[in-house]
Amino acid sequence: MDLPQTMRVVEITEPGGPDVLVAATRPLPVPGPGEVLIRVEAAGVNRPDVFQRQGGYPPPPGASDLPGLEVAGTIAALGPDVTGWRVGDAVCALLAGGGYADYATAPAPQCLPLPEGLDMVQAASLPETVFTVWTNVFERGGLLPGESLLVHGGTSGIGSIAIQLAKALGSIVYATAGGPEKAKACEALGADRGIDYRNEDFVAVIKEVTGKRGVNVVLDMVGGDYLPRNIDCLAPDGRHVTIAFLRGPKAEINLTPIMLKRLTLTGSTLRARSVAQKGALAQAIQQHVWPLIAVGKVRPVIHATFPLEQAASAHRLMESSGHIGKIVLTL
């Protein structure tokens, strides 16, 4: 494949608002040992990209300074020591950065074949959310079929996949979201009960729908004052999984219910984990999640697409929280 010398990118010129995302031209990245070069056709936008743009979520050492944690496209070149992939293969990939560009490098183990029946935009919307949901809800949270899950931010990119995946694997799912329309959207995604947190007390609703027992797992991206309320929502032996803290990293909690209900408080971040860990996750996802996507039990929810050059508009939409599902850049 003939490769150009340079590529279009969107870079973060300085920490700040959406307008610091500026189109530029850069040399193509060179795939290192064990890496592939992907010609990007679509790149998912995630809330962590917004935090990075604001200066609060720096790329890990060695990662591209460009935003973009997930892409779909075709493999354009192989670095040394890559097995299992060929030039021309259609893939989606989890990145530690660099997705807002015509070309991006990815460790080969973090690439997955396009799920059957999906286009590039749909495929690009998956890696960051599916990896995050799989490792947090099912590995750390240990959600089992027949158990119940409370997802906050049910219409977020993460929430829309968490609801569908947990339902597809046989769990009962409750999801919070801001406003009646979003609560209904959670139910359309499969939630047994969408909770409009602006007009309903989610703790009271969870107690009512579970006959006061509570849920087995809470997936939390809100933090702050949600912590004691989440703990209130957990059943004996419940697991609380933190993936973000949109309302702040500090919380005051009563330790008594942790002992009395034998609760587990855990959490994780995806970006900083090793290639080996992400590769193991990719294999589990290909085995357990890709077949559910192929039969339509789990579908990417695409709210909007923007051309790469309009990344600032994509970020503005994300920060307005007006979206349901994912926002994707096209190239």
Ligand SMILES: NC(=O)c1ccc[n+]([C@@H]2O[C@H](COP(=O)([O-])OP(=O)(O)OC[C@H]3O[C@@H](n4cnc5c(N)ncnc54)[C@H](OP(=O)(O)O)[C@@H]3O)[C@@H](O)[C@H]2O)c1
């Ligand atoms: N730990 C990890 O490995 C990891 C990986 C990826 C993402 N994340 C985190 O997961 C979260 C979701 O990511 P995403 O890309 O799916 O984001 P997203 O689509 O932008 O969704 C975030 C949602 O959070 C809700 N929200 C915003 N501010 C809030 C607040 N102050 N209180 C309560 N809810 C609020 C909004 O929905 P409503 O309108 O319903 O409020 C919004 O739609 C982000 O915080 C992100 O940083 C963590």
